[in-house]
Structures are given as structure tokens and as C-alpha cells.
Amino acid sequence: xxxxxxxxxxxxxxxxxxxxxxxxxxxxxxxxxxxxxxxxxxxxxxxxxxxxxxxxxxxxxxxxxxxxxxxxxxxxxxxxxxxxxxxxxxxxxxxxxxxxxxxxxxxxxxxxxxx
Amino acid sequence: xxxxxxxxxxxxxxxxxxxxxxxxxxxxxxxxxxxxxxxxxxxxxxxxxxxxxxxxxxxxxxxxxxxxxxxxxxxxxxxxxxxxxxxxxxxxxxxxxxxxxxxxxxxx
Amino acid sequence: xxxxxxxxxxxxxxxxxxxxxxxxxxxxxxxxxxxxxxxxxxxxxxxxxxxxxxxxxxxxxxxxxxxxxxxxxxxxxxxxxxxxxxxxxxxxxxxxxxxxxxxxxxxxxxxxxxxxxxxxxxxxxxxxxxxxxxxxxxxxxxxxxxxxxxxxxxxxxxxxxxxxxxxxxxxxxxxxxxxxxxxxxxxxxxxxxxxxxxxxxxxxxxxxxxxxxxxxxxxxxxxxxxxxxxxxxxxxxxxxxxxxxxxxxxxxxxxxxxxxxxxxxxxxxxxxxxxxxxxxxxxxxxxxxxxxxxxxxxxxxxxxxxxxxxxxxxxxxxxxxxxxxxxxxxxxxxxxxxxxxxxxxxxxxxxxxxxxxxxxxxxxxxxxxxxxxxxxxxxxxxxxxxxxxxxxxxxxxxxxxxxxxxxxxxxxxxxxxxxxxxxxxxxxxxxxxxxxxxxxxxxxxxxxxxxxxxxxxxxxxxxxxxxxxxxxxxxxxxxxxxxxxxxxxxxxxxxxxxxxxxxxxx
Numbered sequence: 001x002x003x004x005x006x007x008x009x010x011x012x013x014x015x016x017x018x019x020x021x022x023x024x025x026x027x028x029x030x031x032x033x034x035x036x037x038x039x040x041x042x043x044x045x046x047x048x049x050x051x052x053x054x055x056x057x058x059x060x061x062x063x064x065x066x067x068x069x070x071x072x073x074x075x076x077x078x079x080x081x082x083x084x085x086x087x088x089x090x091x092x093x094x095x096x097x098x099x100x101x102x103x104x105x106x107x108x109x110x111x112x113x114x115x
Numbered sequence: 116x117x118x119x120x121x122x123x124x125x126x127x128x129x130x131x132x133x134x135x136x137x138x139x140x141x142x143x144x145x146x147x148x149x150x151x152x153x154x155x156x157x158x159x160x161x162x163x164x165x166x167x168x169x170x171x172x173x174x175x176x177x178x179x180x181x182x183x184x185x186x187x188x189x190x191x192x193x194x195x196x197x198x199x200x201x202x203x204x205x206x207x208x209x210x211x212x213x214x215x216x217x218x219x220x221x222x223x
Numbered sequence: 224x225x226x227x228x229x230x231x232x233x234x235x236x237x238x239x240x241x242x243x244x245x246x247x248x249x250x251x252x253x254x255x256x257x258x259x260x261x262x263x264x265x266x267x268x269x270x271x272x273x274x275x276x277x278x279x280x281x282x283x284x285x286x287x288x289x290x291x292x293x294x295x296x297x298x299x300x301x302x303x304x305x306x307x308x309x310x311x312x313x314x315x316x317x318x319x320x321x322x323x324x325x326x327x328x329x330x331x332x333x334x335x336x337x338x339x340x341x342x343x344x345x346x347x348x349x350x351x352x353x354x355x356x357x358x359x360x361x362x363x364x365x366x367x368x369x370x371x372x373x374x375x376x377x378x379x380x381x382x383x384x385x386x387x388x389x390x391x392x393x394x395x396x397x398x399x400x401x402x403x404x405x406x407x408x409x410x411x412x413x414x415x416x417x418x419x420x421x422x423x424x425x426x427x428x429x430x431x432x433x434x435x436x437x438x439x440x441x442x443x444x445x446x447x448x449x450x451x452x453x454x455x456x457x458x459x460x461x462x463x464x465x466x467x468x469x470x471x472x473x474x475x476x477x478x479x480x481x482x483x484x485x486x487x488x489x490x491x492x493x494x495x496x497x498x499x500x501x502x503x504x505x506x507x508x509x510x511x512x513x514x515x516x517x518x519x520x521x522x523x524x525x526x527x528x529x530x531x532x533x534x535x536x537x538x539x540x541x542x543x544x545x546x547x548x549x550x551x552x553x554x555x556x557x558x559x560x561x562x563x564x565x566x567x568x569x570x571x572x573x574x575x576x577x578x579x580x581x582x583x584x585x586x587x588x589x590x591x592x593x594x595x596x597x598x599x600x601x602x603x604x605x606x607x608x609x610x611x612x613x614x615x616x617x618x619x620x621x622x623x624x625x626x627x628x629x630x631x632x633x634x635x636x637x638x639x640x641x642x643x644x645x646x647x648x649x650x651x652x653x654x655x656x657x658x659x660x661x662x663x664x665x666x667x668x669x670x671x672x673x674x675x676x677x678x679x680x681x682x683x684x685x686x687x688x689x690x691x692x693x694x695x696x697x698x699x700x701x702x703x704x705x706x707x708x709x710x711x712x713x714x715x716x717x718x719x720x721x722x723x724x725x726x727x728x729x
Binding site: 139149150152154155156157158159163164165166168169170171172173174176177178180181184185188189211216 | 230232233237379425428429433434438439442443451454455456538541543
């Protein structure tokens, strides 16, 4: 239950939730000023759920089966709150933030592995 | 989020308030009674060690009470709510009696 | 309610009204409970005289035993919390009956006398308020439990009522009407932390389950709670007093045996029937890593030091209950996870607060009509609780620094400051002019929290408290931010107030 492991979980959940939010027409319009296409809904949802899945995998890998799920659910709440805040106050930066979270997650991975 | 019959006549307003009070009382007292009886019954009939049965009964009891309360408020009429709760209580008491909870010296 | 309605309509009604009747108490329970995640840190800050000197647990236990022997030799029980890195003093409790009262003192581990430390309840006051509301313990616990059950009902009915959980999952429309904004905020806070809300309310009930639902133990154990605890592997079996006095080893000797047997220092030793020939001492050890709240325990004969027994292995159902208690208290959580729990607790308080405000906003008269008595009362109670309680909390911390240290009954004065300022802030907020009521009511606790670091720097001024002071400043800024948000809405509407009077101020 190290700090990097929790941050990794948070970043992956944040990217995942951003993709899921963008798969909803209302938020897609707010961010891209265009309706979301059917094909895009499918790929965004797939990306979103894989983000949440990877976040769960990271939590369980680094924190074990007892703490992992608890930590993951906490990370989900924190990440979703960040997505909601971005959509409400800085919708145009959601895409960039969600994409930036991925390389950051990759950078956190070795730190999480160190312990 | 309707707050009740706006502009209703005084008579029906009173009936409405009585019905609400009835459900609140029934949910609180009846819901607790059902949960208490179910928890006692589970402690006696669950398989495995006696302490384990008691632990399971303790953990489950609040879910049972919540379900009973939701039933009381979801039932279409006050009578139906009372009927459902009365039926559950009767069945639980009968089962407890069968499990030997009321014999002198008790089950265990 | 009397005519047939759809399931969702009944649940919407149930959610609205169950939430309203207990909302104010729930808000206080959520806020003090959330603060209790940092109970140790609060206690540290409020007792600045204590420093982190590691003391020898064996000698400390012997001295504590001697203190208790002098204080109440014929007690029903003594408990000694040994010094640790987390709490450098020795905390002792003693009681004549399990019904209370429980006396307590902080001892200096080196001298064995009462520690030279300002009289305060520290974080324990917030912790106990969370489940006893500062009422007689049994009353407080039953009231809090009833509120918790009603919250559980409100959560279930809220889930049923909220029909578009996924579509509205990320929705917070701050640019629409005030009512829409409050509804979105209520939904977002409630839904995003829903796993936490469900967990915290259910596990809270489980924590008090032996008191709330004694019927399982009555049916299967004839009400013998201690025997159930021993069977289940929760506690080590006790033994009845012999009825005649007997000798006792120094308490430190038994602590030394417990350390030799396990290689660990016990957290706590509890003496049952001290002075009796059948007195026993139980050593409690720190929970092994994991979620469950199950302390390893060894019982010793107080006279000979012979081992009487160890706590048994808990089965799956008992372990499930213990995990629930563990999740509620979150002792297992290291700093980052603890912060997430803290955040979720704040979101719980925010869910309750936004729900309460939403109730009054949704019912505000649409034209210049005067607001009814009920609505007026709800609005005043909302202001008094949501803005008043934080003011009381800030006063509690400030009183700790500002009251003279040798003051008589100082701990009671601190608690008095908490309640007095809460009541004053609530009364004042009832008198603020309508459109500015929320910004003014929220700015007061905001400024008070911001004052804490300054007051601490002037009165105590130690580097080790900088973290706590920064946290207090952050809380203050958060409250000021909320005041600004509320003020912007009010000011935007101010020029056309005559036309829109009372449309949406909460």
C-alpha cells in the first residue's frame, strides 16, 4: 500500500473514467463541441472499462487481495470526483488530462514495483 | 419528490398524516421485531459452530430490518403492509418455537 | 402515501423525508466521524506537552499498576494502554462496574504519576461525539444507531429514486438553476462515494450490533455475551472472581512474559477483578496485517503469571463481522488510504448537507409569497448545523490553545467552547440578511480555522505541528471557497431581488 501504487491506481481510474464520461453525449459535446458517434461510443467505453480494470489489477497486485479492493474503490471515488470537477470547470482540458495520466501511470509503475 | 397531496381537503390531509404515522410506527417497531426474531432464529438454525451462527445472525440482522422497512413503505396500502409484516412475524415465531427457543431452559 | 403509487414514487417520498428528519444529526455524525480518522493526530496536537520519548513498557506497566492500586484497589477492572510511538503517555482507565463510570488518567511513563499535560479530551471528544453525541452513552448510541438505520433506508430508497445513475454519473450542471445545481451536487457526492456510504453505515451498525440486536446471543447463549465472544474467537475467556483477596505480581512482570511469549509488545493490558485471588490480566496485541478488527490476546493469572488461555481462531462469519468493524474504523489504513477514507467521509457530510439544502431550495416559494414556518425552520436549522458545527470545531481547537493551562476543569471548558460557539454561530446565522446568510455563515468558521495556525504559532509554536496547522488552514480555505461560491450566486441575484425574491436562496 505504497503511495506510488495508490497514485498508479488513481491515474488509471482517472483515464478510464474520462473515457467513460466522453462516451456520454452530454459530456462529449461539452468537451469536443460535437455529438459522439456510435463507433466512438464503443471504443471509448472499451477504453474506459479497461482503464478501470487495469486500476483494479494495479491495486490488487501491489496491495494484495484484502487491501487491494478497498484501495481500488477509494481510488475510483477520488478519480471520478476529479473527472466531474474537470467537466464542470475545465471541460476542454479533460482529453489532455486523461491522455497525460497514461504516461504518468507508466512512470509511476517502476516506483510502485520498487517495494 | 412529491411532498403529499397539495391542496387536499382537511379530512383527507388528516387521513394522509395518520397513514404516514402508521407506516413510520410499523416500520420502526415491526421492522425491528422482524429483524430481532430473524436474528434469534438464524442463531439457532444456521449450521456450523454456535458462535459462527450468532456472528452471521448479528451481521445479517440489519439487512433484514432494512428490507422490512422498505417493504412497509413500498406496500400499496397500510393494510397490505401490516399483513405482510404480521405474516413474517407469525412465521418467525412459529419457526422459533419449532427450534425450541421458548422451551424452559431454551435451545442451545 | 395512502393511495396506491409506484414503487419508485414511494421510494422518492421515503428518501426525501427520511433524509430530512435525521439530516442534521447525520451531518454532525459524519463530520465528527470523519475527523476521527485523525483522532491520534488531533490528540497529539491538543497535548503539546507530550513528546515522543519511547519509554520502557515493562517499567511503565508496573508504575501504572501501582498508580491504579493506590487509586482504586477494589475496582472491577483496570486497563493500561502502554506507551507507543503513536501515544507516548500511558493511558489508564479504571471502573467499579461495567455500567460505568469509567475514570481515566494520562500517566507519565517514567514517574508513574499523572502526566504534566493540559487537561483535554483531545480527539477522543470528537470520536465519542460521533457515536454518543455527548449524551449519556446508551442514549447517544441508540439515537445514533436509529439515525444510521434511517440513513441506510435513505440510501436504498435514494438508489431506487435516482433513475439514471450511469447517464448522470459525471453530471454537475453548475450553470443551470440553483435547484438543478444542488440536485446534481447531491447526486454526484452520493453516487461517487456510494460504496463508502453503504459500507460506513452498515459497518457502523455492525460495530454496535451486540447492543442493538442482543437477540441472537439471547437465543443461542442465554444472553451470555462474554461466552459468545470467547467461543467466537473475539475475546479470551474470563473467569469469575474468587471472592477473597489474593496477591498479585507487578504488572510489568506479566507484560515481560507476554513479550517473551510473542516477541511483540502488547498495546494494552486489562486487569479483571484486581486484588481478588482469581484476578486475571489479559494482554492485547496489535492487530496482524489485514482488514479484520481482531486483536490477538493472552490471559495470565495475576498472582502467578501462568498463562490461562489465548484467544481462539475466528471462523468465517465472525471474521466477516470483524472485517466490517475494521473497515469502519480503518485502523489498517496507512496515510494515503486514510486520506481517501477522509475524503469519502467529507463527501458523506456533503451529500447530507446538499440534500438538506436541496429540500429547502426545492420548496422555496416561487414568487414574493412568504415562506412557511416549516421551510423557515428547515432553512435556519440547515444554516445552524452546516455552518455552525464547523465554527464549534474551530472553537474547540482554539480553546485548547487559548484557555490558561492551569484552569480548573479545563477539558470541560473546551467542550463548553465547542457547544457555545456552535449555538452562537447558529443563532447569528438565523439573523443574517437572507441573500447573504450562506456566505456570511460559512465565512465565520472559515476565518476561525484560518486563525488556528497563527494562534498555535503564538502559543506553542513547534515545528512538529506544522502539518496539522496546514491541514487546519486548508479546511479554512475550503470553507471560504464555499462561502465565495454561495456569495457569487447571491450577488448575481441581488439586483433583481425584488422580482426574484426567495427563488433559490437556501
